[in-house]
Amino acid sequence: MNVRLAGITRESVTDGPGMRITVFFQGCEHHCPGCHNPETWDREGGVAYELDDVFRLMHDSPLITGVTLSGGEPFLQPDAAAVIAAEFHARQKSVWAYTGFLWDFLLKENDPLRMNLLRQCDVLVDGPFRQEERQPGLFFRGSANQRFIRVKDSLEQARVVEWSAPAG
Numbered sequence: 001m002n003v004r005l006a007g008i009t010r011e012s013v014t015d016g017p018g019m020r021i022t023v024f025f026q027g028c029e030h031h032c033p034g035c036h037n038p039e040t041w042d043r044e045g046g047v048a049y050e051l052d053d054v055f056r057l058m059h060d061s062p063l064i065t066g067v068t069l070s071g072g073e074p075f076l077q078p079d080a081a082a083v084i085a086a087e088f089h090a091r092q093k094s095v096w097a098y099t100g101f102l103w104d105f106l107l108k109e110n111d112p113l114r115m116n117l118l119r120q121c122d123v124l125v126d127g128p129f130r131q132e133e134r135q136p137g138l139f140f141r142g143s144a145n146q147r148f149i150r151v152k153d154s155l156e157q158a159r160v161v162e163w164s165a166p167a168g
Helices: 051-058 077-090 105-110 113-119 152-155
Strands: 002-014 021-024 047-050 064-070 094-098 124-126 147-150
Touching: 002 051, 002 077, 021 077, 021 147, 051 064, 051 077, 064 077, 077 094, 077 113, 105 113, 105 124, 113 152
Parallel strands: 021 064, 064 094, 094 124
Antiparallel strands: 002 021, 002 047, 124 147
């Protein structure tokens, strides 16, 4: 299986809790004004990889607490993103994903590939970046409209259950 990526950051502390690997997917249809990664918009940009090659690039270390799927838009390549997420769950690591789609849209759309990816996520950060809601110092997000959603709990309870950082 192939995946088109803009890049991989092997050690990030800005894309979720702990030390994480961040995978930047290539391609985005949201085109948010003020986007931090506009070079990821073109679906034909970036580099095409075989998933096995991607896994070779992602060293496993006890310091790595999880993987973050970012972009671009990971939900435009949901089959490959779900395989990456499953691999990290098999490594006992957490999976976060950022999407410009809203939670309600993903549920209503009920696309089987996107739903499979969604179920592989521990936390989903949903919503487009909004320049007018940007606030310096926001915790793991670009604008105040974006939510941290605990996916498993939200699906089980049929309502959005938000994630909050542990105290301490």
